[in-house]
Amino acid sequence: MFSGKRRLAAALVVAVLVLSASLTVLGQGDRWYPSRWGADDQRGAANRLTPAKVLEARNAITKGVVYQLGHVYEPGMPMFGTRHFSLRIPQAFKMPGRNEAVYHDEIISGELGQIGTQFDGLGHLGMGDLFYNGNRRSEFAQAEGLTKLGIEHVGAIVTRGVLIDVARFKGVDQLPPTYEITPADLKGALQRQGVQIRSGDVVLIHTGWSSLWMKDNAKYGETEPGIGVAAGQMLVDAEVVVVGADTWGVEVMPNPDASLSAPVHQLFLARNGIYLHENLITSDLARDNVYEFMYTYAPLRLKGATGSPGNPVAIR
Amino acid sequence: MFSGKRRLAAALVVAVLVLSASLTVLGQGDRWYPSRWGADDQRGAANRLTPAKVLEARNAITKGVVYQLGHVYEPGMPMFGTRHFSLRIPQAFKMPGRNEAVYHDEIISGELGQIGTQFDGLGHLGMGDLFYNGNRRSEFAQAEGLTKLGIEHVGAIVTRGVLIDVARFKGVDQLPPTYEITPADLKGALQRQGVQIRSGDVVLIHTGWSSLWMKDNAKYGETEPGIGVAAGQMLVDAEVVVVGADTWGVEVMPNPDASLSAPVHQLFLARNGIYLHENLITSDLARDNVYEFMYTYAPLRLKGATGSPGNPVAIR
């Protein structure tokens, strides 16, 4: 795709980006808190959501077509580690009265904020004891719920959404396992699509990986293609609000640097207050070449939760 | 509010409506299934959602202001009967690597589709063995999830929303306990607002009742003002998709006819495939006189569930 010198130059740029990002990740020589939204802020990049962004998103609605981006929650879906999901219908309740009203509810248990299609809040992941805005896990992580950074602080997200179809750009249906998406990949894909990212956007990345969902769960969960630290930094610089993907972790897993675990999670959540949206369905958008849309998602206001399940929606 | 003859006439109209609606509720002399969307339909009034409705809703977005309509899920919230909600943050997980990634998730249990802000699916309530479209509870209500009418069939709802501020129309902050909202109330309030209901809309009713939420839970849950069978039938005839309210059951509880339990639930869910959205926050919309908006809500795709928690959104 690149030839000769340009290829070398690009590689150098990436190398420098990776190096600086890596240093940033490790917190050497930088100071990443208090956040740009003040020392008391708990919403991070959700502060970028404005009425102007809503109106901008409205303009992306031209056909009235709605896409569900969330998977069905069901037994047998891919699950990280030993997390679980259980749903049962108890015996029916019969109400008094000649109209014979009868109803059911359901008993559900599980790591609800971190299974299936899931939205990572700022209290989900940090580095050591430090989380977003310098909050200390040892203080805010309480048994009955996080006393800071809980998902209930996020609010509803209604903004412009952009799909970056990296698989298409690379000419494949599915990126290979452990493939690290680079800044060049993101730029190239955006250029192909003729779309630009703007401050306050939600960015969704299509890798094709979710075609394994419920088909080959073992492969789905073992590794994944995804953005690396350099691409992550590019999205940070672009001032996005959420980064989502059709994978279980958005970022490349395992990281090519074997000494790092989930560095993009740290870069986004802890350092920059940017949210992650995982296990999305992006294939419908990709199929229909929908690259700009209104993204609307409101996390369940689960007090003190680290994340939320959900069924985010793209409207064009 | 009404004088002399007009009052009498109105009362007669209501009486007739109540009587016919009551007969309808009890299934005498009518045949309410198969549904108008066919004998196999599982989506009910969600079939009224169309691209045209999305575009209509888009036009209601003029200011870019977003309202969260869902309550916070937290210990101490009003809970029906012996339902429960529990959230706990387990010990943190420490990942290997020099970047010291640490994360939490949460363990949640409860009647998730039927606590807090909740959306009732078509498998939630019926009459005797009969549910929407003539489906039999004894067949589809299975321990591991409903095999028909599960909430996963609804899909995302993006349509025009209308708030009917009945409290304002009646000149009160909060409708009194057990007050039955009549067709005249709905019409009067709509007329005051200068708004009409159209096929495919979502209608939310503001009663002021939710000011008791977390303030006086006992009073909140003991009774509630809400629509009766006649007002319900009016909304059925208006071909709405969802009816919501800032109460725990949308309809007046207990029903003025002591021999009936939840007849409006039956009218909506079983007979007409119309959904209920309960325990909403409508006070912000009412305060800002927001009567038309884009309503967007996508139930969690919980396979075989009777309902869904959520944080529906109104955008104007």
Added chain:
Amino acid sequence: MFSGKRRLAAALVVAVLVLSASLTVLGQGDRWYPSRWGADDQRGAANRLTPAKVLEARNAITKGVVYQLGHVYEPGMPMFGTRHFSLRIPQAFKMPGRNEAVYHDEIISGELGQIGTQFDGLGHLGMGDLFYNGNRRSEFAQAEGLTKLGIEHVGAIVTRGVLIDVARFKGVDQLPPTYEITPADLKGALQRQGVQIRSGDVVLIHTGWSSLWMKDNAKYGETEPGIGVAAGQMLVDAEVVVVGADTWGVEVMPNPDASLSAPVHQLFLARNGIYLHENLITSDLARDNVYEFMYTYAPLRLKGATGSPGNPVAIR
């Protein structure tokens, strides 16, 4: 093991037993309720527990050795169908005070009465709508707990226990899959051991099957050796209180008669009020040739539950 005529005679006896038991199972020509303990009884064979049986059991204690018969409840243990077991340690609670008291608890969810080592109560299984003592499932099976036949009615069981080592009698370490244990097997094994069953006893059957536990869960759960209807009837006639085994269902699965599911469960629970104790560890008793002991087990008094987890104990 048998020769000539005696073998034929034995086979005939078994055939007759099977036939009559089969008829009994199917309820043809018999009337099995009210129970012998009266029409209101909810305890079944637990009524056979008496101070005399306790003293008889006491006499079996000669060495002071205690055997745990219950498996560890842990992730990865064999689980029937889609049942689940989840245990998490929430964040610690720190108490005020100079002595720095800190504590944890655990959040557990699952089908607690029917996973791992489990004791089946009389409300667990029936035939159609009929359960023990003619109680109707449609009446007593309520969402918030069984209103009759709940496990809380059983009480503590302290009585003489007898191990029947059928594997040893058959000269194998483990009975083969789907092997039906016959009355002749039970009699032969008891004769070899020099032990007799008496009214009010608990009988545990060693098949060797549990050596598959956590080793080959798939094989463990797919089938199992166990008693058939004829052997079950023999134990009914012997007036036992509980029948347990080192298998997940005590009875042979699948039943040799492909038109029957769990007929021994029906014979024991519904018809005769005899309890089942499943997924036991009997290998230690078998290894030490412990055939008589004090069996002591008190189900968790879970109001309205169908069963109980537990760690029953054998003392000799």
Added chain:
Amino acid sequence: MFSGKRRLAAALVVAVLVLSASLTVLGQGDRWYPSRWGADDQRGAANRLTPAKVLEARNAITKGVVYQLGHVYEPGMPMFGTRHFSLRIPQAFKMPGRNEAVYHDEIISGELGQIGTQFDGLGHLGMGDLFYNGNRRSEFAQAEGLTKLGIEHVGAIVTRGVLIDVARFKGVDQLPPTYEITPADLKGALQRQGVQIRSGDVVLIHTGWSSLWMKDNAKYGETEPGIGVAAGQMLVDAEVVVVGADTWGVEVMPNPDASLSAPVHQLFLARNGIYLHENLITSDLARDNVYEFMYTYAPLRLKGATGSPGNPVAIR
């Protein structure tokens, strides 16, 4: 009860005991680990259980009467803080076959090891980061279960049990709220009963407090009478295995020294490996003057749990 000089002497003895115990609690000038059972021990005082103790307990069985010491687990039972207990009966499962087998199970969730009648394991409570045998909470307290000191290490407890009826000794039906049971109380009550504690015993204390159970839960849980540090130390010196009571915490709550929280828990669990059994039913034993018995209880072998529910049994 005491006169003149003896009273003074007794008071002095108590004062010294309290002082030394208090110092011990605070860890000043002592070194309480490794444990007397070695640096790797995880069973604590359960090591005192021997065949000889079993045989000793056997001799306490003279009448064949069995007492259940565990409460019923049910909605509405007293619950500490925001812990919960939920039980639901899902829809029935129908099996194939002409014998129409139908069964139920139950879905349970809650802090199962620390609600209702509960047995505290050595991983339940410590001081700061230090738990029994010097184990550090920061190391063994993992999300998926304690990696040390889990309840599965305890094993079955079959030993001599002694009831100390302190209420009777003090001439009341129920000890008053916040009453601290002293060594003199224990000694006096034992003397009245003509019973002595021996190494390896389980000691249960009757206060009469549990008559409030399900009657006045608020009062039951607000405070409680119980042993203080001095009486706790006396039981430590007596080398008991478990100390139980008909209260929610065994020890006096709040502690008379307002600067201490749960010091007896620390003394027992962390420093001496002695278990606590809480929310017991001791009234039947007290009523029948049963002061010596076989105590038999086997914690559920919940891997990595801090405690266990249960229905312990006393046999005399």
